[in-house]
Amino acid sequence: MADRILVITGPTASGKSAVALEVARRLDGEIVSLDSRQVYRGLDIGTAKPTPEERLSVPHHGLDLVDPGERYSAGRFAHDARRWLRKIRERGRVPIVAGGTGFFLRALTAPLFAEPALDPDRRERLKRWFAARGPGLLRRWAALLDPAADHRAADPQRLARRLEVALLTGRSLSWWHANSPPAQDGVPATVFLLELPRSELYRRIDVRAEEMIARGLVAEVRELLHRGYGPGDPGMNATGYIELISHLYGERSLEQAIELIQNATRGFARRQLTWFRQQLEPGWIGLDARLPAAANADRILTEWRRGEQ
Numbered sequence: 001m002a003d004r005i006l007v008i009t010g011p012t013a014s015g016k017s018a019v020a021l022e023v024a025r026r027l028d029g030e031i032v033s034l035d036s037r038q039v040y041r042g043l044d045i046g047t048a049k050p051t052p053e054e055r056l057s058v059p060h061h062g063l064d065l066v067d068p069g070e071r072y073s074a075g076r077f078a079h080d081a082r083r084w085l086r087k088i089r090e091r092g093r094v095p096i097v098a099g100g101t102g103f104f105l106r107a108l109t110a111p112l113f114a115e116p117a118l119d120p121d122r123r124e125r126l127k128r129w130f131a132a133r134g135p136g137l138l139r140r141w142a143a144l145l146d147p148a149a150d151h152r153a154a155d156p157q158r159l160a161r162r163l164e165v166a167l168l169t170g171r172s173l174s175w176w177h178a179n180s181p182p183a184q185d186g187v188p189a190t191v192f193l194l195e196l197p198r199s200e201l202y203r204r205i206d207v208r209a210e211e212m213i214a215r216g217l218v219a220e221v222r223e224l225l226h227r228g229y230g231p232g233d234p235g236m237n238a239t240g241y242i243e244l245i246s247h248l249y250g251e252r253s254l255e256q257a258i259e260l261i262q263n264a265t266r267g268f269a270r271r272q273l274t275w276f277r278q279q280l281e282p283g284w285i286g287l288d289a290r291l292p293a294a295a296n297a298d299r300i301l302t303e304w305r306r307g308e309q
Contacts, residue, residue: 034099
């Protein structure tokens, strides 16, 4: 299928980036990041963004698109990604979509409704109002205005989005999902899912959090605060950043912040696994994430070439 895309996904810390780089080098490909946090400028260490050397060896798309104070939606990603995919193919190269943000993947392969137009001035006023409230209050409001949705795992950015839609259109986000036609056809994909035992996943998560601290994550967060960004900004409520903000505000020790990062990342990984189990289209191909990246790349290339025949 000429417009089929190759997708490499899995939970955080499962080794997606290393496998994607290996596949891209062998296929003369380019990588489209499927990560809702790597779109933010200045969030590098805490989002495990590819290094400058990796970006030189393989072209990447979807990185450093917006400032931390700007919201970047799944619908915007799907629009941008279609453009990147088209241009990669025009260059005669293979697009490889890699990352773990499930709702970005769904927006590209199984698009949701055409988003209603929202007045930008009213949205900005709502944004300021939401920023002054805690996630608990936003969650209670969302439960009232969109009772059909499960808000328990939603972060402040997604809660704010649900409230914006309900307040500015008079219809809940769940209603729009159910009653508005998709914005466009989905992009066909062959999906490879990296899997590993829960105990090993948690071990990797804990180690990676400590490595990020060693590489300078505290200084990265301090610089973002110095530039005027804070916990109310869409990019700054990411795991690793929100915990270190409270540390830099003197509310907890660094050791406590690291433990919170590890716990929050494990919870995030569990939600990713639930999403993959419930939302991936049938036919995805599982990979053992304990194997070397080269071995998983071998399997991916074999399956990919079989699908081209």
